Amino acid sequence: MKIIARVGVILIFVGTIFFLTTCTEKAMDPNVCFNENILPIFVSKCSMSGCHSPGSRRGDFTTYEGIMRDVTAKHPLRSSVYTVISGLNPSMPPKNSAQLTTQEIFYIKAWISMGALNQSNCTVCDTTQFKFATDVQPIINNWCVGCHSTSNAGGGYDLSTYAGIVHSITSNRFLGSIKHSAGYSAMPQNGNQLSGCQISKIQSWINAGYPNN
Numbered sequence: 001m002k003i004i005a006r007v008g009v010i011l012i013f014v015g016t017i018f019f020l021t022t023c024t025e026k027a028m029d030p031n032v033c034f035n036e037n038i039l040p041i042f043v044s045k046c047s048m049s050g051c052h053s054p055g056s057r058r059g060d061f062t063t064y065e066g067i068m069r070d071v072t073a074k075h076p077l078r079s080s081v082y083t084v085i086s087g088l089n090p091s092m093p094p095k096n097s098a099q100l101t102t103q104e105i106f107y108i109k110a111w112i113s114m115g116a117l118n119q120s121n122c123t124v125c126d127t128t129q130f131k132f133a134t135d136v137q138p139i140i141n142n143w144c145v146g147c148h149s150t151s152n153a154g155g156g157y158d159l160s161t162y163a164g165i166v167h168s169i170t171s172n173r174f175l176g177s178i179k180h181s182a183g184y185s186a187m188p189q190n191g192n193q194l195s196g197c198q199i200s201k202i203q204s205w206i207n208a209g210y211p212n213n
């Protein structure tokens with residue numbers, strides 16, 4: 001019995017160490033980059049009109065400066081942008097809007113903990129890689145789905161599924177909108193244009209016949 005208890009204590013100890021080290025490793029993830037990982041979450045899930053759009057009294061979440069008004073660098077728990085989205089019953093985004101994913105909440109916390117810097121181009125983007133699941137869909141999930149989900153399909157376009165994305169391509173509204181061509185609404189609405197590398201990946205995938213790969 002004693003031995004079993006001892007082994008139990010050792011296992012709990014080892015487990016705790018393992019848990020703590022894997023957590024710190026994740027929190028120090030160098031790939032969390034403001035422009036590529038954090039800003040799109042705020043633009044897509046918080047900046048719809050009537051919410052945190054440019055000029056809003058509730059705070060403009062389409063720019064670094066606007067977001068920083070509710071951030072205390074290095075202290076997520078003292079940053080209202082983090083406290084309202086975390087915990088058991090987060091008050092933001094409102095219940096009827098697209099919710100943040102666990103990974104997005106984690107990214108925001110990690111970014112604040114690491115000093116809430118205004119960095120860009122810290123994630124690698126390779127134009128020769130353009131598979132749907134690993135290259136194209138993550139860009140759309142990150143930058144577009146907050147305003148183009150099934151329950152909130154901006155302009156009637158649901159970009160949360162492969163079929164929905166293909167529909168916007170075949171109705172000939174997709175590329176013009178992300179390229180900011182004349183005659184199209186510039187997307188992401190309220191946000192900066194996608195990077196040249198991201199647009200190039202999407203263009204190559206469309207040229208290849210937009211396979212569901």
Ligand code: HEC
Nearest residue numbers: 043044048143144147154155173174177184185187188189
């Ligand atoms: C902050 C909310 C928001 C974000 C983020 C957003 N959209 Fe939109 N989008 C809208 C709304 C609202 C409309 C309908 C009104 C309009 O056309 O401006 C729309 C319209 C569109 C249209 C139709 C445009 C046209 O000219 O017919 C396309 C295609 C589109 N969005 C694609 C995207 C893509 C791709 C992204 C991500 C790169 C994106 N949107 C990000 C809100 C958003």
